[in-house]
Amino acid sequence: MRGGSSMNGGYCGAPGAGSPVLASCSPQKMCSWMLSCCLALQHLAVQASLLCIFHLLLLPTLPEEPSHAQATSELLARSLFACGISTVLQTTLGSRLPLVQIPSFEYLVPAMVLSSHLSLGASTDRNGTAVASACPAPHCAVAGSRAAFLQEVSGAVLVSGLVQLVLGVSGMCGWAAQHCGPMVLAPSFSIIGLSAYKEAAFFCSTNWGVALLLMFLAVTFSQHLGSCRLPFCIWPQAQGGSTEPSVPTLRTFSVLLPFAGVCIVCAILSHLHVPWESLDLAMAQMSWANSTFHAPWLRIPYAGEWGWPLLTARALAVGIAMAIGCSMNSVGCYVLCGRLLRAPQLPPHACNRGLCMEGLGSLLAGLLGTPGGTAASIANTCATGLTQAGSRPSVQVSALACVVLGMSPRLAGLLTRIPLAVHGGVLCVTYAVAVGTGISYFQYTDIDSGRNIFIVGFAMFMALLVPRWLSTAPANLATGWVPLDLLFLSLLMVPVFLTSFLSFFLENTVSGTLEERGLLSELVLQKAGTGNRHPHGERGKASQAYGLPARLRRLLPSSCRAFPCCFLCPGGEEDEEKEEEEEGSHATEEETTVPGEGTHLLPKPGSGELQPARRPSETEMPAWHTMA
Numbered sequence: 268m269r270g271g272s273s274m275n276g277g278y279c280g281a282p283g284a285g286s287p288v289l290a291s292c293s294p295q296k297m298c299s300w301m302l303s304c305c306l307a308l309q310h311l312a313v314q315a316s317l318l319c320i321f322h323l324l325l326l327p328t329l330p331e332e333p334s335h336a337q338a339t340s341e342l343l344a345r346s347l348f349a350c351g352i353s354t355v356l357q358t359t360l361g362s363r364l365p366l367v368q369i370p371s372f373e374y375l376v377p378a379m380v381l382s383s384h385l386s387l388g389a390s391t392d393r394n395g396t397a398v399a400s401a402c403p404a405p406h407c408a409v410a411g412s413r414a415a416f417l418q419e420v421s422g423a424v425l426v427s428g429l430v431q432l433v434l435g436v437s438g439m440c441g442w443a444a445q446h447c448g449p450m451v452l453a454p455s456f457s458i459i460g461l462s463a464y465k466e467a468a469f470f471c472s473t474n475w476g477v478a479l480l481l482m483f484l485a486v487t488f489s490q491h492l493g494s495c496r497l498p499f500c501i502w503p504q505a506q507g508g509s510t511e512p513s514v515p516t517l518r519t520f521s522v523l524l525p526f527a528g529v530c531i532v533c534a535i536l537s538h539l540h541v542p543w544e545s546l547d548l549a550m551a552q553m554s555w556a557n558s559t560f561h562a563p564w565l566r567i568p569y570a571g572e573w574g575w576p577l578l579t580a581r582a583l584a585v586g587i588a589m590a591i592g593c594s595m596n597s598v599g600c601y602v603l604c605g606r607l608l609r610a611p612q613l614p615p616h617a618c619n620r621g622l623c624m625e626g627l628g629s630l631l632a633g634l635l636g637t638p639g640g641t642a643a644s645i646a647n648t649c650a651t652g653l654t655q656a657g658s659r660p661s662v663q664v665s666a667l668a669c670v671v672l673g674m675s676p677r678l679a680g681l682l683t684r685i686p687l688a689v690h691g692g693v694l695c696v697t698y699a700v701a702v703g704t705g706i707s708y709f710q711y712t713d714i715d716s717g718r719n720i721f722i723v724g725f726a727m728f729m730a731l732l733v734p735r736w737l738s739t740a741p742a743n744l745a746t747g748w749v750p751l752d753l754l755f756l757s758l759l760m761v762p763v764f765l766t767s768f769l770s771f772f773l774e775n776t777v778s779g780t781l782e783e784r785g786l787l788s789e790l791v792l793q794k795a796g797t798g799n800r801h802p803h804g805e806r807g808k809a810s811q812a813y814g815l816p817a818r819l820r821r822l823l824p825s826s827c828r829a830f831p832c833c834f835l836c837p838g839g840e841e842d843e844e845k846e847e848e849e850e851g852s853h854a855t856e857e858e859t860t861v862p863g864e865g866t867h868l869l870p871k872p873g874s875g876e877l878q879p880a881r882r883p884s885e886t887e888m889p890a891w892h893t894m895a
Contacts, residue, residue, distance in 0.1 A: 300660075302514070302661075303658060303660045303661040303664055304661075304664055305520065305523070306519075306656055306658060306661035307661045307662070307663075307664035307665035307668060308523060308665070308668075309520060309522055309523035309526075309650065309654070309661075310367050310647055310650070310661060310662060310665040311665045311668055311669070312522070312523055312526045312527075312693075313367075313522060313526075313644070313646050313647050313650050313693060313697065314350065314367050314369055314644060314647060314665065314669070315682045315685065316526075316646075316685060316689065316690045316693045316694075317369050317644065317646055317647075317693075318343060318346055318347065318350070318369060318370070318682070319343070319682055319683060319685060319690060320466060320470070320690050320694070321346075321369070321370045321374075321375055321639055322339070322342060322343055322346070322638075323687075323690075324375060324379070324466065325375060325378055325379060325382070325638055325639070326339065326342075328379050328382040328383055339680075339683070340562040340676045340677070340679055340680035340683065341562060341566070341676045342636075342637060342638070343676075343679045343680070343682065343683070344562075344566070344568070344672065344673045344674070344675065344676040344679035344680075345568045345632075345635045345636065345637045345673060346370060346632070346637045346639060346673075347669045347670075347672045347673035347679055348568050348635065348669065348670055348672075348673025348674065349628060349631050349632035349635055349637055349640075349641060349673070350367075350368045350369055350370075350628070350632075350641055350666075350669050350673075351666045351667065351668070351669030351670035351672075351673060352628060352631055352666075352670065353368040353624065353625065353627070353628025353629075353631070353632075353641035354366070354367055354368045354641075354662060354663070354665070354666035354669065355663060355666045355667075355670075356624040356627060356628060357621060357624045357625065357628075357643070358659050358662055358663050358666070359663075359816070360620060360624055360815065360819070361617075361620050361621040361623070361624035361625070362601055362613070362617045362618060362620060362621030362624075362813065363617060363659070363812065363813050363814070363815075364601060364604045364605065364608075364610075364617075364621070364813075365604070365608075365651065365657045365658060365659045365661070365662040366600065366601075366604055366621075366643045366644065366647070366648065366662065367643075367644040367647035367648075367662055367665065367666075368625065368628055368641040368642065368643065368644065369641065369642065369644040369646075369647075370632075370637075370638075370639025370640060370641065370642070371593060371596050371642040371643075371644070371645070372462065372463065372466075372761075373589065373592035373593045373595075373596045373642065373761055373763065373764075374424070374427075374589055374592075374593060374639040374640055374642065375639065376592075376734075376757065376760045376761050377423065377585045377588045377589045377592070377753075377757035377760075377761075378420050378423070378424075378585070378589075378638050378639060380585065380741075380753060380756050380757045380760060381419065381420055381423060381581060381582070381585045381753060381757075382416055382420060382638075384581070384749070384753060385415075385416050385419060385581075414573065414574060415577070417573065417636060417638060418573070418574050418575070418576055418577045418636070419576075419577045419579060419581065419582050420582075420585075420638045421576040421577075421632075421633045421634075421635075421636050421637065421638065422576035422577045422578045422579065422582035422586070422633065423581075423582040423583075423585040423586040423589060423633075424576070424586065424589065424629055424632055424633035424637065424638070424639065424640045425576045425578070425582075425586065425629070425630060425633030425634065426578070426582060426583050426585075426586025426587065426589075426590070426633075427586040427587070427589035427590040427593065427626075427629050427633075427640050428590075428625075428626045428627065428628070428629030428630035428631075428632075428633060428640060429586075429590075429626065429630070430586065430587055430590035430591075430626075431590050431593070431594060431622050431623070431625055431626030431629060432622075432623055432626035432627070432630075434590070434594055434622055434626075435619045435620065435621070435622035435623035435625075435626060435834075435835070436619070436623060436834060436835065437834065438615065438619055438834030440594060440597075440598060440615075440618050440619050440621075440622040441614075441615025441616060441617075441618040441619045441834060442615065443598055444598050444601065444602065444613060444615065444618045445615055446771075447598070447602070447767075447771070448774065448784055448785055448786055449708040449709070449711040449712050449784070449785035450712055450719060450722060450723070450770060450774045450784055450785060451767065451770045451771050451774055452599070452602060452705065452708050453705050453706065453708035453709050453712070453723065454705065454722075454723050454726045454727050454730075454766050454770045455595075455599050455705065455763060455766050455767045455770065456599060456603060456701050456702070456704050456705025456708065457701075457702050457705030457706060457727065458705075458726075458727055458730050458731075458762050458763060458766040459596070459599060459645055459698070459701050459705070459762075459763050460645075460698040460699060460700070460701035460702030460703075460705065461698075461702060461727075461731070461762075462730075462731075462762040462763065463694050463698045466691075466694060467691050467694035467695050467698070468691070469691070470687045470688060470690040470691030470694070471688055471691030471692065471695070472691075473686065473687040473688040473691070474543050474686075474688045475688075476543075477529055477532070477533060477543065477686060477688035477689065477692070478688045478689070478691045478692040478695070479692075480525075480529055480532070480692075481525045481526065481529045481688075481689060481692030481693070481696070482525075482692050482695055482696055484524065484525035484528060484529070485521050485522060485525045485653075485692075485696045486696075488517040488518060488520070488521035488524060488525065489517075489518050489521035489653050489654065492517045492518070493515060493517065493518035493521075494515055494518070495515060495516070495517045495518075496514065496515055496516065518654060518655065518656075519654050519655070519656045520654065521653060521654050522650045522653065522654060522693075522696065522697075525692075526689065526693065529686070529688075529689055529692070530685060530686065530689060533686045533688075533689070562676035562677045562679075562680050563675075563676055563677060564675055564676075564677045564678075565674060565675055566674065566675075566676055567674050568635050568673065568674070569635075570634035570635060571634070572635075572636065573636040574636070575634075576633050576634065576636070580749075580750040581749060581750050581753055583750065584750035584751065584753045584754035584757070585753050585754070585757050587754060588753075588754050588757030588758045588761075589640065589757070591758065591764060592757075592758065592761040592763065592764050593625070593629075593640065593642040594622060595763055595764055595767045596642055596643065596645065596763055597621065597622060597625055597642050597643045598618060598622075599645075599763070599767075600642075600643035600644070600645055600648055601613055601617075601618055601621055601643065603645070603648055603649075603652075603701065603704055604643075604648045604651070604657075606704065607648065607649075607651060607652030607657070607700075607704065608651070608652075608657050610812050611812055611813075613813065614813055615834070616813075616834060616835055616836060617813035619834045619835050620835050621643075623835065625640075625641055625642055625643070628640065628641035629641055629642075645697070645698065645701055646693065646694070646697035646698065647697075649697040649698065649699075649700035649701050649704075650696075650697050650700075652700050652704070653696070653697070653700055708785075709723075711785035712783060712784065712785035713780075713782055713783045713785075716779070716783045718777055718778075718779045718783055719779070719783055721773075721777075722770060722773045722774060722777065723770070725769065725773070726765070726766050726769040726770040726773065727766060729765060729769060730762040730763075730765040730766040730769070731762060733759050733760075733765055734759065734760045734761070734762055734765075737756060737759055737760055738760065741756060744756055744759070
């Protein structure tokens, strides 16, 4: 099958292509650092909410240790530290996209499967003796059986990082991204958003009024008041003393402002002793927040402080499942981020580098003893698309803030004071963008085709049905070997894995025309004589957006193009730049020829008629790739 390379991540026909991006972030000028810090605070708010969700859902599956309750804030601090380092690696050496790193739900489900299995067999081993062991570290805040459980879960995270490195270095990640057409991306993005509905409902049930208030403000600011420009929000240029026109503040901060406003309202209600939370979840949040009162102000995490990860057969199986699920999530997030930012097509080498950096981040997280690795954050990416303000410096500033918070468990513990209903509202607002983006990919396919209707319906239905069945009756999956049971259970409980696997399998086995598959524009490229290569001028933009920093590129030896590093380096980037210089004198003629026009044709939805795709103007192109 020929992949829909003209679809995944390209800016042609991207949603919102007609809407202007941030005026002060145009390609000709740099965003001010003040604006970057404000955007970084917005990323940090979403990231903190997702980290709290991860630990709030995972920690109840572990044994309780009341005497060491402060370990909760230290676990959160270590996760922040690992996520900050991984984000810096991702934006500097990885895909170079403005992606925030978090422990995603694809880590949460296998970790909960492993911890639940360990809890069932924690009382006795095969000989009937207790398996709980004391933490060997002198300053370990987690003791007893919880330490042993965390060490084995950390071992699974360590294995997942190694597998991610192998997938990135071998080039399998880039190959998969190039062979995922609209019929694979559409249901995958949709199910990624829909898979968070249980968690969103759980946290919103604390107080639906608070959650609905956050959603109402976010929708109003981003959709109805998106063009409002407050006169006092005037940002200076990076160079010179002049000022830029006021930015669309309400749209740009349509996540941060509702987040902060609702938190302030909840704080006022709590100060006035007005009951506004449900009793059970309020008590859960109270115990979660009280566990941070005695945490130290400064503690720099280091590997092995809480004991080294345990590499068992169970950890190996669960780690493989973590790596597969998170790799699918990350590849989808790369494509989603490029589409929302109207960036050029994602090249394979950038995708491979991104997965390698995530693997290094997961290795660091496992060595630090955290129960989750690092993966691209779907919620932060969707927040970027919702606010239409994406920049690499803002993500890097938020990464540095995570590193600082990670070295202070007391400061990291302040994040546990965020109301639970706010977490639910953030999930509802951000993951809804992923669902909508997935639906938008259907415009490239013949959705009236019975073939496509079956593929999409079957893949999405089974992705919701199988995890539901296994969650109610996990004992039905028994092969006789526990590690294999955990591997299958961890994979089949992840909806994005089921959707991607089923849609990819059916797309390649069920016959269909190019128009049905959404690959008709690829045929146009071939007839125009360009094949899978970028049109003239777009190669330079792709190199500028995803290429390694110039200083690092000069240091790379020529041997980096040999196996296995050939999948991480832009193989023909320098050659393409020379070709562009030689063909510069003929650029005008090429732009006016028929092949040049044919490269920007997209199929009209529902028919085989071709129509010109609108290309964003210079003022509409995102500037995240110019702000290294």
